[in-house]
Amino acid sequence: MAGRNFEKFVDLASKIVAVGKNYADHIKEMGYAAATAATKAEPVIFMKPTSAFITQGQKIVFPPGCKNLHHEVELGIVIGKQARRVPENEAMQYVAGYTVALDMTARDQQEKAKKEGLPWTLPKGFDTSCPVGPFIRADQLVDPHNVQIWCKVNGKLRQDGTTKDMIFSVPYLISYISRYITLFPGDVILTGTPAGVSAVVAGDVIEAGVGDLSQISFEVARNDEQQ
Ligand SMILES: O=C(O)/C=C/C(=O)CC(=O)C(=O)O
Numbered sequence: 001m002a003g004r005n006f007e008k009f010v011d012l013a014s015k016i017v018a019v020g021k022n023y024a025d026h027i028k029e030m031g032y033a034a035a036t037a038a039t040k041a042e043p044v045i046f047m048k049p050t051s052a053f054i055t056q057g058q059k060i061v062f063p064p065g066c067k068n069l070h071h072e073v074e075l076g077i078v079i080g081k082q083a084r085r086v087p088e089n090e091a092m093q094y095v096a097g098y099t100v101a102l103d104m105t106a107r108d109q110q111e112k113a114k115k116e117g118l119p120w121t122l123p124k125g126f127d128t129s130c131p132v133g134p135f136i137r138a139d140q141l142v143d144p145h146n147v148q149i150w151c152k153v154n155g156k157l158r159q160d161g162t163t164k165d166m167i168f169s170v171p172y173l174i175s176y177i178s179r180y181i182t183l184f185p186g187d188v189i190l191t192g193t194p195a196g197v198s199a200v201v202a203g204d205v206i207e208a209g210v211g212d213l214s215q216i217s218f219e220v221a222r223n224d225e226q227q
């Protein structure tokens, strides 16, 4: 991993691989029978394009037509070296570090896609749908399975979870994903959100963090093309 500047993982990344339904409390709040989903043998995987990334100073912009935009705070894993068919017991060697990320979701459009059996590409992959924070080196977060992830909207705490509650662990996810999709340095894996997701409106300010290691603050803006 030497020689690469992972502080700039957004520039290195070729993809964002996202995990869904990795916290039983979020599965429950979305209306599923938590026990059923939590005992699923395999994680739910979807992708966001790198055009979804934004960093501090940019705004989260409603996608066209969306009337119900949700925040989902997540621990992001930043991949440090090419990973293909990596066994679980070696997977942590492929982690350069972590970041805080928001999996912004056009919930109304995702609900429609779910009903129609269509993919979540637009509801979750629109421009600005993946705000990310500062890079956390792997040695700064020794136990990624025991850290608070939190999200506030206009100063009010909406999500307050811990990665202890992830159903699928960091090494399991790297191993599982890399069986199907080769991961490259800078790629980011979003590890799923805990309960508390809720709607935001234009003008809101979303703050989020992984403990006090990586924090972000983003303003939400309306989409001038549509309203
Ligand atoms: O199935 C649903 O209603 C929603 C699922 C998600 O949005 C999955 C995630 O992105 C997540 O769990 O973080």
Ligand SMILES: [Mg+2]
Residues within 6 Å of the ligand: 018, 019, 020, 072, 074, 103, 190, 192, 193
């Ligand atoms: Mg998510």
